[in-house]
Amino acid sequence: MASTGVFSDILYGDVFKYYADGEWKKSSSGQSVAIINPTTRKPQYKVQACTKEEVNKAMERAKFAQKSWARTPLWKRGELLHKAAAILKEHKSPIGECLVKEIAKPAKDAFTEVVRSGDLVSYCAEEGVRILGDGKLLVSDSFPGNDRSKYCLTSKIPLGVVLAIPPYNYPVNLAVSKIAPALIAGNSLVLKPPTQGAVSCLHMVHCFHLAGFPKGLISCITGKGSQIGDFLTTHPDVDCISFTGGDTGIAIAKKAGMIPLQMELGGKDACIILEDADLNLVAENIIKGGFSYSGQRCTAVKVIFAMESIADALVEKVNARVAKLTVGPPEKNCDITPVVSEASANFIEGLIMDAKDKGAKFCQEHKREGNLIWPLLLDHVTPDMRIAREEPFGPVVPVIRIKSIEEGIHHCNSSKYGLQGCVFTKDINKAMLISDAMETGTVQINSAPARGPDHFPFQGFKDSGIGSQGITNSINMMTKTKSTVINLPSPSYSMG
Numbered sequence: 001m002a003s004t005g006v007f008s009d010i011l012y013g014d015v016f017k018y019y020a021d022g023e024w025k026k027s028s029s030g031q032s033v034a035i036i037n038p039t040t041r042k043p044q045y046k047v048q049a050c051t052k053e054e055v056n057k058a059m060e061r062a063k064f065a066q067k068s069w070a071r072t073p074l075w076k077r078g079e080l081l082h083k084a085a086a087i088l089k090e091h092k093s094p095i096g097e098c099l100v101k102e103i104a105k106p107a108k109d110a111f112t113e114v115v116r117s118g119d120l121v122s123y124c125a126e127e128g129v130r131i132l133g134d135g136k137l138l139v140s141d142s143f144p145g146n147d148r149s150k151y152c153l154t155s156k157i158p159l160g161v162v163l164a165i166p167p168y169n170y171p172v173n174l175a176v177s178k179i180a181p182a183l184i185a186g187n188s189l190v191l192k193p194p195t196q197g198a199v200s201c202l203h204m205v206h207c208f209h210l211a212g213f214p215k216g217l218i219s220c221i222t223g224k225g226s227q228i229g230d231f232l233t234t235h236p237d238v239d240c241i242s243f244t245g246g247d248t249g250i251a252i253a254k255k256a257g258m259i260p261l262q263m264e265l266g267g268k269d270a271c272i273i274l275e276d277a278d279l280n281l282v283a284e285n286i287i288k289g290g291f292s293y294s295g296q297r298c299t300a301v302k303v304i305f306a307m308e309s310i311a312d313a314l315v316e317k318v319n320a321r322v323a324k325l326t327v328g329p330p331e332k333n334c335d336i337t338p339v340v341s342e343a344s345a346n347f348i349e350g351l352i353m354d355a356k357d358k359g360a361k362f363c364q365e366h367k368r369e370g371n372l373i374w375p376l377l378l379d380h381v382t383p384d385m386r387i388a389r390e391e392p393f394g395p396v397v398p399v400i401r402i403k404s405i406e407e408g409i410h411h412c413n414s415s416k417y418g419l420q421g422c423v424f425t426k427d428i429n430k431a432m433l434i435s436d437a438m439e440t441g442t443v444q445i446n447s448a449p450a451r452g453p454d455h456f457p458f459q460g461f462k463d464s465g466i467g468s469q470g471i472t473n474s475i476n477m478m479t480k481t482k483s484t485v486i487n488l489p490s491p492s493y494s495m496g
């Protein structure tokens with residue numbers, strides 16, 4: 001059970017503690033932040049509202065601990081990460097239980113998130129040991145005007161303190177996708193968890209604590225982003241920010257100083273369907289891509305561009321599958337569960353009503369109870385409707401009928417987002433042409449958008465982000481290049 005057994009240290013009364021300097025602490029603010037269960041809409045947990053002084057202290061300790069961590073042998077850093085991964089997977093049940101209560105993630109997906117996170121940490125340890133032990137040798141005579149008297153040795157060294165801010169929809173997985181690369185690369189880590197998802201994150205951090213990482217290397221500062229976010233992201237001790245979330249990321253990027261940024265923001269992932277597509281495959285992917293976790297994935301299918309000639313057949317197949325989706329509480333493993341907050345449900349409903357007013361065809365009846373919104377396919381959507389451009393982050397998928405491939409690409413590229421896209425066709429040449437034309441970080445051919453497997457590159461173009469993620473890219477991003485040049489008194493040439 002959550003907060004019992006090995007996790008009992010992390011709770012004080014009915015408020016979860018924050019983590020700093022290798023200990024679980026109560027904030028001196030005396031204030032807490034409530035986490036509302038999206039299903040019951042009642043307070044489920046409370047976390048500490050940390051103060052600016054506590055942030056300062058955590059940063060100071062992170063800066064100090066990083067120095068000796070950077071000198072800890074790479075294999076040893078990897079070993080600790082493997083240990084944390086195993087502990088995390090061992091405790092998938094209590095952590096998954098928190099995900100169910102905090103963010104209404106269906107139970108089976110909640111456990112999968114924890115296991116996937118453990119696997120990510122282990123892979124990261126292995127990849128880090130491989131790539132960070134590798135350097136480069138450059139000789140000067142490969143550049144015009146130089147003889148062979150300079151030998152440049154380059155290696156990757158850590159940045160310092162990494163600030164990690166994940167969103168609510170994958171609080172554990174998107175936290176470890178920042179924590180593990182930062183640590184294997186020799187950085188220290190300050191985590192600011194999302195408020196919805198904070199308790200899952202605290203449990204996950206405890207697994208790192210149990211693995212035995214040095215004091216001060218990892219801290220987890222809780223509190224509302226709107227209250228401590230700016231203080232954290234503009235803190236002078238932060239050497240890198242890795243953020244996943246919405247437009248908040250754009251504001252953070254504008255305020256951040258001269259430090260590397262990794263931003264994964266919103267998306268409006270388009271699905272272009274050609275006449276020769278396997279419509280059963282497409283329908284399956286629309287269901288999985290558009291409705292899993294009730295559409296609350298940055299990589300969810302958020303707009304369908306279907307060629308007019310196959311649109312009726314496709315809509316019929318998708319509708320048949322929508323009818324089979326179960327709707328209800330996450331504890332019962334329903335396919336569609338309540339969205340994260342009332343504000344989010346209101347926003348989604350606003351998009352639905354706008355589409356109704358502008359003449360979209362409702363393939364199902366629109367139904368809402370509290371934060372629970374029934375799955376809805378909207379047909380005959382037109383570009384002037386908000387749902388054609390905005391990201392619902394909910395179980396609503398619009399269909400725009402197109403007359404040509406060019407029209408689909410035009411719509412896709414006119415979006416301010418550029419996260420992922422997908423195309424369904426049996427013609428690989430056309431698929432490649434479309435992939436080249438789509439202004440998105442990734443294009444999936446014959447499958448719905450997805451971030452995983454977690455070692456694949458993951459990058460948003462335009463307002464969808466900056467910097468590339470994926471295990472290898474994140475490790476590289478959290479390092480800088482250090483060079484040592486050996487200057488010889490006279491040129492050296494190899495024999496021969």
Ligand SMILES: NC(=O)C1=CN([C@@H]2O[C@H](COP(=O)(O)OP(=O)(O)OC[C@H]3O[C@@H](n4cnc5c(N)ncnc54)[C@H](OP(=O)(O)O)[C@@H]3O)[C@@H](O)[C@H]2O)C=CC1
Pocket residue numbers: 165166167168169192193194195196223224225226228229230233244245246247248249252264265266267297298391393419460464465
């Ligand atoms: N491209 C991607 O990989 C993903 C993108 N998203 C996008 O995220 C959005 C939904 O996620 P959501 O969690 O609501 O996103 P938000 O941008 O609202 O929040 C993300 C994180 O930022 C924190 N935060 C809020 N304000 C500040 C601030 N001023 N400074 C620093 N941190 C702050 C939040 O904390 P708190 O919770 O305390 O407010 C949370 O931890 C959607 O728009 C979605 O597209 C989501 C997942 C993945």
Ligand SMILES: O=C(O)[C@H](O)COP(=O)(O)O
Pocket residue numbers: 169170174244296297298299449450451452
């Ligand atoms: O945050 C998100 O929504 C994710 O990065 C999507 O991950 P997934 O494609 O593996 O669901």
